[in-house]
Amino acid sequence: MDASLTLETGSGFWTPVLLLLGLVVCIVLVLIIRAFGEKSYKRGTEQTKPFLSGNAEGNKDAMHVRAGNIYWGFLEALKGYYTPTVGAHTGDVTDYLIWYIGVMAVVLGILLVGVLL
Amino acid sequence: MNGMDILMAVIGSVLVMLFGIFFGLVFKGIDRVLSARMQARIGPRVRQPFWDVGKLFSKENIIPENAVKWMFSSAPVLGLASSAVMLLYLPLGPLAPVLQGHGDIILMLYLLVIPSLAMVTGGFASGSPYAAVGAQREMVMMMSYEFPLAAVVVSIAWKLNVFGIANPFSITSIASNPIWMNSGILGIIGSAILLVVLIIVTPAELSKIPFDAPEAETEIVGGLLAEYSGRNLGIFYLADAVKTIVMGALLVAIFFPWGIAGIVGLAAGSVGAIAADIAFFLLKLFLVLFVSVTVIRTSFARLKIDQIVYTYWAPLTIAALFGLVLIIWDLNLLGIEWYPQVLGGW
Numbered sequence: 525m526d527a528s529l530t531l532e533t534g535s536g537f538w539t540p541v542l543l544l545l546g547l548v549v550c551i552v553l554v555l556i557i558r559a560f561g562e563k564s565y566k567r568g569t570e571q572t573k574p575f576l577s578g579n580a581e582g583n584k585d586a587m588h589v590r591a592g593n594i595y596w597g598f599l600e601a602l603k604g605y606y607t608p609t610v611g612a613h614t615g616d617v618t619d620y621l622i623w624y625i626g627v628m629a630v631v632l633g634i635l636l637v638g639v640l641l
Numbered sequence: 642m643n644g645m646d647i648l649m650a651v652i653g654s655v656l657v658m659l660f661g662i663f664f665g666l667v668f669k670g671i672d673r674v675l676s677a678r679m680q681a682r683i684g685p686r687v688r689q690p691f692w693d694v695g696k697l698f699s700k701e702n703i704i705p706e707n708a709v710k711w712m713f714s715s716a717p718v719l720g721l722a723s724s725a726v727m728l729l730y731l732p733l734g735p736l737a738p739v740l741q742g743h744g745d746i747i748l749m750l751y752l753l754v755i756p757s758l759a760m761v762t763g764g765f766a767s768g769s770p771y772a773a774v775g776a777q778r779e780m781v782m783m784m785s786y787e788f789p790l791a792a793v794v795v796s797i798a799w800k801l802n803v804f805g806i807a808n809p810f811s812i813t814s815i816a817s818n819p820i821w822m823n824s825g826i827l828g829i830i831g832s833a834i835l836l837v838v839l840i841i842v843t844p845a846e847l848s849k850i851p852f853d854a855p856e857a858e859t860e861i862v863g864g865l866l867a868e869y870s871g872r873n874l875g876i877f878y879l880a881d882a883v884k885t886i887v888m889g890a891l892l893v894a895i896f897f898p899w900g901i902a903g904i905v906g907l908a909a910g911s912v913g914a915i916a917a918d919i920a921f922f923l924l925k926l927f928l929v930l931f932v933s934v935t936v937i938r939t940s941f942a943r944l945k946i947d948q949i950v951y952t953y954w955a956p957l958t959i960a961a962l963f964g965l966v967l968i969i970w971d972l973n974l975l976g977i978e979w980y981p982q983v984l985g986g987w
Binding site for chain 2: 530533535536537538539542543545546547549550551553554555557558560561562563564565566568571572573574575576577584587589590593595596597598600601602613
């Protein structure tokens with residue numbers, strides 16, 4: 525096949541055109557398989573209501589799970605890292621400048637030691 | 642690229658996808674039987690998943706009134722198609738990948754995300770609180786297992802690069818130069834650690850117990866699949882079957898790429914040799930999936946989502962990096978005279 529269609533990424537490589545060709549072929553095949561399935565359902569009946577374990581649906585706007593919850597599991601698992609990090613974000617510019625100068629001092633110190641050695 | 646190449650790629654894609662669907666469903670049947678036997682149950686017949694798909698396809702395809710309809714219906718299609726595309730880049734025993742030389746294992750890492758993203762999209766498009774919670778958990782889980790998975794891949798490619806193998810990220814190069822080769826004892830231990838890490842990443846990629854928090858039937862009634870039914874659920878079922886074969890084929894390609902035809906004395910390239918190697922490949926595939934899916938899901942209870950994140954970000958990532966360190970030490974020590982004599986010989 526034509527190597528000029530292959531994109532080199534240094535160590536890696538891929539051919540987007542063939543990836544898309546493969547994806548299109550697979551999508552067509554999936555649609556053919558899907559066409560064998562039952563298409564119908566009873567629109568506007570009880571079966572199209574969301575399943576809420578028997579509870580009545582409240583206001584639709586209030587039923588959404590807020591996006592702020594997305595990373596709960598992630599933040600909970602890594603709270604040992606996030607809690608002090610969030611605490612360091614005081615919103616006070618003076619604190620940020622102290623961090624900035626402190627980190628710069630450490631980096632310069634390391635460079636200085638490296639040069640002297 | 643000529644017309645014949647394209648035609649062969651198209652035919653190959655169709656055959657490989659049908660292969661993935663068929664053997665994915667066969668493995669699901671075997672998995673259910675073996676899991677049942679381990680729990681002292683009889684379990685269903687091996688062909689039960691085929692009946693399940695048939696039954697799902699005969700049921701009503703309900704689209705909830707709160708759903709974003711086009712997104713809700715297209716997510717399963719994208720999920721199955723993207724799962725099948727990954728098989729086009731993987732060697733299936735003696736059969737070279739359909740798209741050999743047109744994508745590497747980094748591409749595979751990206752493609753592995755797409756079926757999960759399709760499920761997330763479908764979950765958010767369902768308009769159901771249960772599905773939204775499931776979709777959120779799936780996103781968090783994706784962020785968790787990518788790190789150790791990437792560490793495994795980088796470790797393997799790094800070793801091939803050190804040995805001067807061309808295209809170290811190519812799956813064909815990885816399968817042709819098994820990670821166990823040219824290793825001392827530390828390299829073998831490091832490679833075994835990477836194998837264990839990938840075996841534990843596999844059930845998360847497939848949302849199997851103990852990493853099935855996004856579905857969690859007893860807690861969020863199926864999570865991101867809660868509102869799916871009929872043919873849409875059937876297509877997701879098939880996508881899960883195909884992705885199972887993808888993960889198994891990836892494990893086999895990286896860690897167990899050998900054939901059996903040469904060992905039993907069959908002439909290379911003969912029909913008998915190809916048939917023997919395909920049968921051996923399927924045996925290896927089902928064995929690695931038995932360990933990484935059946936044994937694990939039968940042995941453990943479901944973890945909470947924060948426990949899943951911690952498992953992948955702390956112990957498994959550290960384990961993967963430790964495996965890489967052992968492989969680096971091994972290659973450095975191989976140049977020292979005493980090491981191969983004392984600890985080598987593998």
